[in-house]
Amino acid sequence: MFGLNFELILLGIPGVIVAITLHEWAKSMTAYKLGDKNVKSAGRLAPNPFKHMDILGFFFKVMWGFGWGQPVKLNPFSYKDRKTALVTVFSVAFLANILIGILFAIASTLWFNQFWMDFFQSELHFRIWQVLRLAAVANVSLALLSFVPIYPLSGSFLLNAVAPKASLKMASIEKIAQLILAFFIILGGAAQSFGWLAHRFLSVFMATLFS
16 A cells, blocks of 8 residues: 555556446447347447546556446346346456457567667657556456456456345445455555456466467
C-alpha cells in the first residue's frame, strides 16, 4: 500500500481502461446476442468506457491492480438455457481479456526488439513499451481475477450459474467477503498474487511464441 509507484500507475491507466471496458462490453454483447435486451436499454452495447466503468473498481484496479467494472445487469429469464447462457457470457469476457492481453504482450515484445537500443537515448520508446506491457498484464490479471466469486466480480455470476446453492451461501456473507477482499487488495496481496500469475502466463506464452 505504501510502496506505490505513481509513475507506473499513470502509465497503467490506458491498459486498465481497455481491460475493464472490453470485459464488460464483451459480456453485454454476448448477453444481447443470446436474447437479453436489458443490456441494450442500459446502454451497455457501445464500447464506451464511461458506460462500463465503476469508479471504485477503476480506482482499485489502477492503484492496486485488482478492480472491476460496472456490473452488467443480466435478465436470467431472457435465456432458453440460463446456465449455458451465463457460462457463455462469462467465458467470452474472460477470453476477450486473455486475447487482447496476448496482443498487447506481442506488441510490447516487438516494440522492445525494434527499439531497445533507443531506450538509452529516447525515454519515449521506453515509456511506450511500459504502457504496452502494463496493458498486457492488466488484461490478463482481470481475466484471472474474474473467477473470484465475490460480487461485483464476474465470478459471482459464474458461481450463480454453475452452483446456485453455493451462490446463495456466498450471498449470505457477501458484505464480510467484500470487506476482507478490500483489505486484501489494499494490502497488496491481490496485486502480488494475480499480477504474478499474469506475468507468468505471459512469460511462458511469449517464450513459446518467440522461441
